[in-house]
Structures are given as structure tokens and as C-alpha cells.
Amino acid sequence: MQTGTGQQAEYRFVLADGRIRHMESSGGVIRDSQGRPLRVVVVARDISERKQAEVVQLARNAVLDQIVANRPLAAILDDIARRLEAIGTDMRVSILLLDPRSGLLTSGAAPSLPAFYNEAVEGLEPGEGRGSCGTSAWRGEMVITADIDSDPSWAPYLELTRRAGLHACWSVPFKDEVGHVLGTFAIYHGAARTPTRADLELIEEFARITGLAVQKVRASDALREAAAVFESTRDGVLITDLAPRIVAVNRAYSEITGYSEAESLGNNPNLLRSSRHDRDFYQAMWGSIVETGQWQGEIWNRRKNGEIYRSG
Helix, strand or coil, X not given: CEECCCEEEXXXXXXCCCCEEEEEEEEEEEECCCCCEEEEEEEEEECHHHHHHHHHHHHHHHHHHHHHCCXXXXXXXXXXXXXXXXXXXXXXXXXXXXXXXXCCEEEEECCCCCHHXXXXXXCECCCCCCCHHHHHHHHCCCEEECCHHHCHHHHHHHHHHHHHCCCEEEEEXXXXXXXXXXXXXXXXXXXXXXXXXXXXXXXXXXXXXXXXHHHHHHHHHHHHHHHHHHHHCCCCCEEECCCCCEEEECHXXXXXXXXXXXXXXXXXXXXXXXXXXXXXXXXXXHHHHHHHCCCCCCEEEECCCCCEEEEC
16 A cells, blocks of 8 residues: 655635634545555644744834835835735724824824724824724723624714724734833724634734834934934034044034044044143043033033134
8 A cells, every 4th residue: 555645735714703724734645556546635734823923924024124124104004004904804904103292193004994984093092082992002901892882982983983894993002112102003803703812912913013113113213313413413513432432423523623524433532632631621521421421511622723622
């Protein structure tokens, strides 16, 4: 008796509740000693967890690539939402951002929700509106509404949710490294539904990816803004490490001192020393910088052409 060459295939099944399962099957023909087929053996196994892990990793990689490419935050969030929606047939994602200045929730991405619903979400305070979405931002924890129609917190908004065809909402807040809420990541469904453990793990993973994207893009934007201020200020600025070595200078610094950026970087800032201050003065200055992170005062420096000038 012998087994013939096996065949392998992957399938995607949509369950009655809209969830998707991935299966992998392999099979072969069992033959007798004369090579005649006796029966076919097929082995199938559920590979949904592996597929889910692959989707999460691909989403994480895509976010990092887009951050490096300086794509707008709105485009990155839209991509995240669409990647998750592609996993399920009845899944609509809403990403709300908590504005750090106004403290209001604004729509970050919701590619499959009606425009009228997204407009209604704009400007909400974390403790109000849309049950799960506003409440999870306010509480700082996951809020699950398996049936919007029967949940009292959604009662004032049933006309809106029914018009949008929304009947379940699972919402997770995403936070920064110190635990401050940055926004919420919500999944809506067109039918009442309670999440499984796998569902909760998936939404939490995508919430973490969203939090990563928001933090990285905002940090990058802040650096660009700081760089613009650094270059545009009329005051001469130099940045050093604690060696100390000059690691950055702005245009005004070069105009004031006569030293170009290339001549300054990597050098000790004592190249500006005028000899009008003694050793104790510089020790006290650097001591203050190391201990308190700052020093304020006036100092005499020397330009590249030898001219002495005072700055403060």
C-alpha cells in the first residue's frame, strides 16, 4: 500500500456571524500494491491565528514604512483601518483622536462609516456621545457594546446609529508611553455581536499600532517645527553634548561668530573662548547645566576674526 503525492491548499470561510476563519488542508491518495486508488485522505487545520499574526505584523511594518516616508497621519490611519476591515466582512473601523489642545474627539479615520456619522462624531468630549467611543476615552479602558439598540448609553443616538446601520461597537483607547489617552480605536458591526477572545486580541493589537503611529508622527512633526524655529530665530544657537562637543548650530550662530557649520560641528565650544572668564566661571556654568539642565547669564566670546563680543 502506498500514498500518492499530496496536494495542499488554503481556504477562507465566512461564518454565519461574519467572522472569517482560515483553513489549510493537505491530502493524498492511498493506493494498493498494484497502484489502484483505495481512498483519499484529507487533513485540515485551522490557521486563523497564524493568519491574524501575519496581518498584524504586516500592518505594523506598513505603519513604520509610512512614518519613515513622512506620509500624513490621516493617510496612515486610513491604511490601518482598511487593513483591519479587510479581515472581516462585517467590520467598520473608526479611529478617533483626542485633540491635546481642545480636549475634544475628532475623526482620524473611518473609511467605511457614512459621512453623516463621522460629522456627528466631530467635536465630542471624551465623556459624551456614541456610548463606547466617548466612554472608552473618558474611562481609559475598553468598552464593549454587544447590542447598541438595547444599551441605555446609546439611547439618545439610536436614530443616528440605525440610519448608519450600526448595531454593535467595541472600543479601545490607545495611549502614549506614560498612559495618557491619545484616542480610541473602535469596531462597528451591522448586527449585534459579542467579541471572542481572538476579536479582543486583534482590536487591542491594532489599537497599539495606531497609538504607535500617532506618537511617532506627532514627534516627527514636533521635531520639524522645532527645527524650523531653530533655523529661523535671529539668536545664535549652538547645541552640545556633555563631552562637550558641538552637535548643531543655526544660521544666526554662523553669522554672529563667523564659524561655519562645518567648522563648528564636533569641536569643543571653547573655540569661542575670549579669555575674559576664569576657570571657575566655566565650571560653574557647566555644573548648572548638568545639575539643572539650564544656565542663564552673560558671557564674553570671541568671533573667528578675533573680535570680542558679549552675548546672553
